Amino acid sequence: MEEISYGMKDKVVLVTGGSRGIGLEIVRRLIHHEKARVAICGRKQDGLEAARSLLGEQDRLLALPAHIAREDDVERLFDAVEQRFGRLDVLINNVGMNIMTPSLAETETNLWQKIIDTNLTGTFLCSRRAAALMKAQGGGKIVAVSSIAARKAAPAMGIYGIAKAAVEMMTKVLAVELAPFNIQVNALAPSMVRTDFSKPFWSSEPLYREIVRAIPLGRIAEPIDVVHPVLFLASRGSDFITGHTLMVDGGASAL
Numbered sequence: 001m002e003e004i005s006y007g008m009k010d011k012v013v014l015v016t017g018g019s020r021g022i023g024l025e026i027v028r029r030l031i032h033h034e035k036a037r038v039a040i041c042g043r044k045q046d047g048l049e050a051a052r053s054l055l056g057e058q059d060r061l062l063a064l065p066a067h068i069a070r071e072d073d074v075e076r077l078f079d080a081v082e083q084r085f086g087r088l089d090v091l092i093n094n095v096g097m098n099i100m101t102p103s104l105a106e107t108e109t110n111l112w113q114k115i116i117d118t119n120l121t122g123t124f125l126c127s128r129r130a131a132a133l134m135k136a137q138g139g140g141k142i143v144a145v146s147s148i149a150a151r152k153a154a155p156a157m158g159i160y161g162i163a164k165a166a167v168e169m170m171t172k173v174l175a176v177e178l179a180p181f182n183i184q185v186n187a188l189a190p191s192m193v194r195t196d197f198s199k200p201f202w203s204s205e206p207l208y209r210e211i212v213r214a215i216p217l218g219r220i221a222e223p224i225d226v227v228h229p230v231l232f233l234a235s236r237g238s239d240f241i242t243g244h245t246l247m248v249d250g251g252a253s254a255l
């Protein structure tokens with residue numbers, strides 16, 4: 001797929017959670033292939049440093065620590081992006097996390113809050129600030145990474161799935177509100193992707209076999225399988241698509 005390009009040269013893209021996993025692959029592609037200018041955030045400085053040395057290209061990369069569910073952090077992050085690049089063409093709401101919650105009915109409030117804060121409130125805070133910037137500059141794109149867990153009650157992923165379902169609804173609400181400002185808002189919903197996040201599942205051979213039985217294409221996704229749909233939704237190629245969640249699931253939802 002090396003030859004595919006999305007016309008994003010010099011575009012300014014903020015990828016939340018760009019220090020590893022799917023986010024890092026999006027950033028790698030944006031910087032090295034598309035020649036975009038990219039800002040990333042993560043909570044941990046060492047993760048950002050590792051990504052920075054892996055990516056090189058310091059001129060086109062801004063890497064800042066920020067917890068996306070903390071309003072002050074989000075403000076500082078967006079201020080820094082504005083200061084460094086002067087605009088924001090694309091926000092990719094990539095951050096997501098899960099803490100195993102075997103039973104929703106028996107979950108402590110603080111655990112519920114933690115999962116909702118990062119997956120849902122963080123996406124809201126970043127989208128709100130991006131919308132203000134994009135309105136002022138005459139357009140932009142917001143893309144969220146949801147999950148198939150938004151529509152299937154997967155074991156131990158209840159609150160995560162609820163948060164992702166809300167992110168998909170937020171995508172519709174923002175798409176309608178921001179359409180008059182030439183801002184397109186979309187999401188994509190991957191099935192399992194080979195990253196640290198899902199390692200407990202794919203690293204077990206019997207579990208892996210069971211998972212791929214439900215995927216017509218017969219394998220889990222690699223991060224690059226998600227990168228291309230993200231870049232399509234971030235590019236001019238998707239200008240007439242808004243409020244949509246694209247399934248990136250190897251056909252799982254067709255079964």
Ligand SMILES: NC(=O)c1ccc[n+]([C@@H]2O[C@H](COP(=O)([O-])OP(=O)(O)OC[C@H]3O[C@@H](n4cnc5c(N)ncnc54)[C@H](OP(=O)(O)O)[C@@H]3O)[C@@H](O)[C@H]2O)c1
Pocket residue numbers: 016017018019020021022023041042043044045047048066067068069093094095096097118122145146147148189190191192193194195196197198
């Ligand atoms: N992997 C899968 O199977 C899969 C499937 C469907 C959907 N997804 C979704 O895809 C997205 C990326 O997942 P992934 O597998 O690449 O995850 P990952 O490998 O765990 O990476 C998560 C990234 O987000 C950052 N992060 C986590 N919490 C944060 C917070 N509160 N504030 C700022 N940064 C934060 C992490 O850095 P720090 O730890 O330094 O903060 C890291 O850079 C998520 O939205 C996830 O829900 C994943």
